[in-house]
Amino acid sequence: MTEMLHVTSEPLDLVSLPPLLLGFQPVESVALLGIVGNRVAFCGRTDLNMAVETAPQVLDAMRNNDVPGLALVAYSDQPEAAASVLHQLAVGIFDGAVAVALATNGETVWRVAGGALTDGEPFTPTLEQPSRSRAESVADVTCRRTSAAPGSTDHVAALPTGQRRLLLDTMLSQTAPLTPDRAAQLGAALDASEPLASVLDAVGSDAQAAFDRLVEARRWCEDAHLEAVLANLVVAAWASGHGAAANEALTQLEALPATARLVDDLARLTRTNPAALTGTKEN
Structure with missing residues (x-):
């Protein structure tokens, strides 16, 4: 396993972290953070519309790296639809393993509970964010x-x-x-x-x-x-x-x-x- 990074459970921290680890700004994406205690073991990303189909690969990564929990973060201009996808993951293949699910449209961060957006707050990144897109990074x-x-x-x-x-x-x-x-x-x-x-x-x-x-x-x-x-x-x-x-x-x-x-x-x-x-x- 790669050396793990410390992370807090604060929504703004969790939403700020994936772009830094990925090296680009996710768009219409789900970032999946493998969590061990207060550390991140791995970070992956999938297209929002492919998240359910690609989830078994993440489950393999969890098993192979002895990672018990996940934080899910959706980045989308349609956060309500993104919340539904996160709910499918949380009650489906990752049932019991999702510690926190969050969604953001770049301006607001919400917790996701039961497929709905809750506890919205303005998104001010707590970590320096990359400016490039995925297309630019590849x-x-x-x-x-x-x-x-x-x-x-x-x-x-x-x-x-x-x-x-x-x-x-x-x-x-x-x-x-x-x-x-x-x-x-x-x-x-x-x-x-x-x-x-x-x-x-x-x-x-x-x-x-x-x-x-x-x-x-x-x-x-x-x-x-x-x-x-x-x-x-x-x-x-x-x-x-x-x-x-x-x-x-x-x-x-x-x-x-x-x-x-x-x-x-x-x-x-x-x-x-x-x-x-x-x-x-x-x-």
Whole structure:
């Protein structure tokens, strides 16, 4: 489990905390805080209209991290409808586990009881709030993909293992942007290497640099190497505090045909410990 953050039970604190942990302002969303005593074990987010369908994944995270309770916070311009969704969660799959349910429209915070809004008070954030939206926070991993020049990666797979690892280490640790051809070569080198292992050293030394280079590889790599790039990008995004980007990369990875070991590796990780990827960074 990731190191847990202290939290109070005050509504303004609980509503202020998810945007800080997620790294963006939730819109028409439910934030789910795993609570152990007065600490937050994990923070996740789901679209308001998908909250009931995605709840079993959160239940898995609770079980795997020994988290007994939840705080639910809905962010919506239609707080009455949001309160109904929170009520469905509280009396359904999370029955008995919801310590507090809150809803806000950005101006007022309400407690939710029995599906109704109660005890409204003006919302004045108690913590500094991020200004960016989710779209802005995942822009790096949703930009348009363009393949590099044909043939630019032909030699990579033929490289001996030692040379290919040196190529990976050099490119992943580079702080300056890669050229399109070099970014495509990074993707090819990842695809020819042991799954997930290649990026770990670079992530450990400079996670942000590894994330930046893998974003470039995602943009310029050939389609055949995209799976390897996305799998490693998930890890680098999480390690560098870009949880929303990690989830977006994972979503793109899961949309690809499940033909390689990388999908199984990440699927196994997220099934056994979903909070390992969402953690207390971003969602």
